[in-house]
Structures are given as structure tokens and as C-alpha cells.
Amino acid sequence: MDADELDWNRTLREQWEFHxxxxxxxxxxxxxxxxxxxxxxxxxxxxxxxxxxxxxVPIGAGDFTIDYAFPEPxxxxxxxxxxxxxxxxxxxLAARNAAHFGAPAASYETWEYAGSAATAxxxxxxxxxxxxxxxxxxxxxxxxxPVGEKEPYPELPMAALVLHIHRELIHHLSEVCLLRDLYLxxxxxxxxxxx
Numbered sequence: 001m002d003a004d005e006l007d008w009n010r011t012l013r014e015q016w017e018f019h020x021x022x023x024x025x026x027x028x029x030x031x032x033x034x035x036x037x038x039x040x041x042x043x044x045x046x047x048x049x050x051x052x053x054x055x056x057v058p059i060g061a062g063d064f065t066i067d068y069a070f071p072e073p074x075x076x077x078x079x080x081x082x083x084x085x086x087x088x089x090x091x092x093l094a095a096r097n098a099a100h101f102g103a104p105a106a107s108y109e110t111w112e113y114a115g116s117a118a119t120a121x122x123x124x125x126x127x128x129x130x131x132x133x134x135x136x137x138x139x140x141x142x143x144x145x146p147v148g149e150k151e152p153y154p155e156l157p158m159a160a161l162v163l164h165i166h167r168e169l170i171h172h173l174s175e176v177c178l179l180r181d182l183y184l185x186x187x188x189x190x191x192x193x194x195x
Contacts (some may be wrong), residue, residue, distance in 0.1 A: 101134030
């Protein structure tokens with residue numbers, strides 16, 4: 001098969017779908033609230049009840065906010081699973097779904113962050129479904145269209161944005177899996193593991 005015969009839209013979607021279906025989805029199954037909020041280091045950024053944040057800037061529209069600061073601290077704050085999922089759900093997916101695929105407006109400031117692991121995973125699944133449907137709807141010609149002023153590099157084609165979002169998803173959700181592994185080995189009794 002040569003490049004002219006390759007279904008580029010399907011290939012780009014499969015890049016993410018394969019990783020999700022064969023690497024990540026099963027690893028996220030059963031995420032507990034203890035893992036979701038667990039902070040392996042002091043002062044890690046997280047998602048917290050509105051009144052409980054100690055971050056310079058707690059943002060969000062609901063009962064829970066996500067920790068934030070501008071400019072970012074040096075070194076960058078360590079982040080919990082809750083924070084990383086919030087970032088993926090809102091900053092990586094929901095904002096792009098709104099900007100490019102007609103989903104409701106979404107931003108860090110207006111999002112209602114999940115107060116439980118189950119709710120966060122539901123939000124993730126919902127945003128992933130919108131993203132993949134949007135990418136599928138681009139077809140081949142839509143992958144060549146410039147992303148426009150809604151993105152930092154407006155001249156790049158949508159295919160570049162799709163690749164970027166998939167890298168972000170793989171990167172951050174793999175971090176979540178690593179934190180789950182760390183939790184298991186740091187708190188084995190909480191997971192029914194005895195040594």
C-alpha cells in the first residue's frame with residue numbers, strides 16, 4: 001500500500017485508539033478515590049473541595065477546583081492523578097472539542113471538576129468520544145485545513161493538532177498509570193496486597 005492509498009484519518013485515530021484499548025483503559029479500571037486524590041509528596045497540586053485549596057489560584061466552577069498558579073512555580077508543582085485527569089479532560093480534550101467540534105465551551109475556569117475517580121473517568125470517556133467523533137468527521141480533507149486562531153500555531157493543519165493531542169493523551173495518561181503503580185507499591189495494604 002502506498003501513501004496515496006492509506007486512510008490517514010483512520011490511521012491517526014488508530015494511533016490513539018490502539019493505545020487506549022490495549023494499554024490504558026484496563027489500567028484505569030477500578031481507580032479509587034484514595035488513588036485519585038493521593039499525594040505522594042507534600043504540597044502536590046490536585047483537585048480539591050473549593051474551600052480546601054491552598055494553591056495560589058484555585059480555578060473551577062463547581063464544588064471542586066483545580067490548583068493552579070501563574071506564572072507556574074519553579075520547579076513545577078508535582079501533580080496528583082486528580083490534577084492530571086483534570087488537565088487531560090479540560091485542557092487537552094474539552095477545550096479542543098469546543099474550539100473545533102462544536103462541543104459546549106470549556107475552560108479551566110468554567111469546568112466542574114470531578115470530586116470522585118468514577119466521575120473523572122466518566123468525564124474522560126465522554127470527552128474522548130467527542131474527540132474521536134470530531135476527528136472522524138474531518139475526513140481526509142479536514143486534516144489538511146489550518147487549525148486557525150484558536151490554537152497557538154494557526155497555520156498548522158488539523159493533522160498536526162490530532163497528533164499533538166494524541167501525544168498529550170498518551171503522555172499524561174501513562175503518568176496516571178505510573179502513579180497508580182507507585183500507590184500500589186507505597187500503600188500495599190490499601191490495595192489488599194500483603195507482603
